[in-house]
Amino acid sequence: MQTLNFWQKLYIPEILRGMWTTTRHFWANVLGNRHTVTQQYPEQPTYVDERYRGRHRLMRKEDGAPRCTACMLCATSCPALCIHIEAAEHEDPTVEKYPGSFTIDELRCVFCGLCVEACPCDAIRMDTGIFALAAYDRGNFLYPRNLLLGDDEPINIAEGKTPAE
Missing domain, CATH: 3.30.70.3270 (Alpha-Beta Plaits)
Structure with a gap:
């Protein structure tokens, strides 16, 4: 089993890395750089693939x-x-x-x-x-x-x- 060094025991680098990921995703969504997946159902019909298994x-x-x-x-x-x-x-x-x-x-x-x-x-x-x-x-x-x-x-x-x- 590998022993942990001082910084790994504190988890501070991992906490900072997680906070950086959260901040990056937050600003990407705020600035609108990402595509939204919301559909206005039932006003906009949903695309259904021809292989979709629907009602019999x-x-x-x-x-x-x-x-x-x-x-x-x-x-x-x-x-x-x-x-x-x-x-x-x-x-x-x-x-x-x-x-x-x-x-x-x-x-x-x-x-x-x-x-x-x-x-x-x-x-x-x-x-x-x-x-x-x-x-x-x-x-x-x-x-x-x-x-x-x-x-x-x-x-x-x-x-x-x-x-x-």
Whole structure:
């Protein structure tokens, strides 16, 4: 173990060095030499990268039917267990099954993207760019199949809407 000399025991040089760093940052901010990172949200929209994992959505086939085949791979790969699927028999004999109910609990979701990677038919995506997930009730965070397909729109409190509107 290295022994400390007299000046190192006093910590005076380190205190002065810390005070110099603080003073330097203070004057840099006062004189405006630094770029501020404040954004006036929601008046100025925030840039969202195209790879950002936002709210989920389900894709449709060309005929308008849900692309999901209820294979349960997304629900199996989800570490938060937030995807709940109930398979149902399709009336078309060429289609084996389809999701009778498909629900995602956004409060449990950790937005890891494993469900998107596990889906063999590219039925689920997280590329909506929606990051302001807000609601008045916890039940509004259970997204059913019709909302994930885009048939319904959730109440967006971030845009100033209330449930009465």
